[in-house]
């Protein structure tokens with residue numbers, strides 16, 4: 001795999017800015033969930049890096065769980081609205097305070113599907129924390145109660161977000177130069 005510097009156009013959100021915002025979101029969530037024991041739910045795999053950083057700033061006792069979905073669309077995007085559950089939760093969320101932790105909301109189709117699915121299990125409350133919001137690409141209205149950053153309509157990678165499953169480890173969010181990036185052959 002090539003070094004990301006060969007196709008990165010710029011760093012959009014640097015490590016310090018990300019960590020500061022994640023800490024602030026964690027503090028806000030801790031205040032709002034005072035006296036409660038929420039379940040944080042992460043949709044694999046993009047939200048994982050954000051979740052593990054965020055939960056270390058959440059001071060109320062909480063649990064975490066994972067679910068996975070597959071989307072059929074063009075490339076990595078779920079914009080066709082065809083989303084299917086591939087991994088279910090291990091936790092019974094009936095009557096629980098659920099906080100869905102997402103890496104990025106683009107068209108909103110993924111989030112809309114997941115919220116509808118989670119609602120059928122009758123949680124006591126259901127809120128959304130999303131690190132990145134590509135607001136101008138929204139196709140379906142979705143609630144975002146805690147939002148890290150509004151970003152422009154550019155394809156980004158790093159801090160959990162991938163390019164063909166690579167580069168999730170980078171501690172910053174960067175914009176890819178799509179003229180220079182070529183997907184791996186295998």
Ligand code: IMP
Nearest residue numbers: 078079105106107108109110155156161
């Ligand atoms: P939506 O259903 O269109 O809102 O798409 C959300 C999903 O698409 C995210 O959870 C990501 O997996 C993926 N996605 C959207 N934009 C980007 C991006 O810029 N970089 C990496 N993944 C993205």
Ligand code: MG
Nearest residue numbers: 046047103104
């Ligand atoms: Mg995702």
